[in-house]
Amino acid sequence: MRHWSDEMAHTLLRVSSVADWQSYHDIRRSVLWQERGLHGYDESRPEERLLHHHPLLLRFNGRGAGTTRLDNLRDGTGIARLVAVCAALRGQGHGRILDTMVKEYANKLGLHTLFVNAAADALGFYTSTGWGRLVHNRPQLLEQADECVPMQITIVR
Ligand SMILES: CC(C)(COP(=O)(O)OP(=O)(O)OC[C@H]1O[C@@H](n2cnc3c(N)ncnc32)[C@H](O)[C@@H]1OP(=O)(O)O)[C@@H](O)C(=O)NCCC(=O)NCCS
Numbered sequence: 001m002r003h004w005s006d007e008m009a010h011t012l013l014r015v016s017s018v019a020d021w022q023s024y025h026d027i028r029r030s031v032l033w034q035e036r037g038l039h040g041y042d043e044s045r046p047e048e049r050l051l052h053h054h055p056l057l058l059r060f061n062g063r064g065a066g067t068t069r070l071d072n073l074r075d076g077t078g079i080a081r082l083v084a085v086c087a088a089l090r091g092q093g094h095g096r097i098l099d100t101m102v103k104e105y106a107n108k109l110g111l112h113t114l115f116v117n118a119a120a121d122a123l124g125f126y127t128s129t130g131w132g133r134l135v136h137n138r139p140q141l142l143e144q145a146d147e148c149v150p151m152q153i154t155i156v157r
Pocket of ligand 1: 032085086089092093094096097117118122126128
């Protein structure tokens with residue numbers, strides 16, 4: 001069930017301020033490392049700062065709610081990496097809004113196709129939001145990952 005009345009409560013921004021970097025890293029560390037019993041999340045990886053990589057923060061009512069990084073492969077395609085919604089906010093439609101806003105953002109960059117390495121337990125989310133299993137060749141930069149399913153979506157309108 002949704003707990004807001006107006007989708008304007010959500011904004012998606014490219015991370016740049018110190019506070020937003022903090023929020024971005026906190027969400028990723030908590031959701032994708034600590035919840036999975038992993039350690040050693042590294043905030044200083046140079047891939048985060050490349051110009052064609054877009055670290056994105058979804059804000060809900062002004063607070064960090066979700067993240068992903070959209071890597072522009074500069075051939076009309078891109079990879080959504082490390083999609084995460086804060087634990088307390090899951091199952092309320094924020095992931096779907098993040099997904100929609102990332103597709104709009106990608107569209108503005110001129111991308112026509114997106115890829116993701118979907119965690120096995122998030123497959124239902126990707127299916128619900130229109131993604132399908134990768135049918136053609138895997139882009140070189142979409143690493144083969146254990147227990148992940150490569151997926152894609154065409155976003156050209
Ligand atoms: C996957 C994730 C981003 C989804 O975010 P969310 O805010 O819970 O998703 P929503 O509430 O917007 O759900 C959107 C749709 O996906 C479905 N969905 C969400 N998570 C699902 C799951 N794990 N299994 C099956 N369906 C799921 C919902 O039922 C909903 O469908 P509906 O609108 O047809 O009812 C979030 O659960 C998360 O951060 N999980 C942990 C990290 C993770 O697995 N990230 C993905 C890495 S590839």
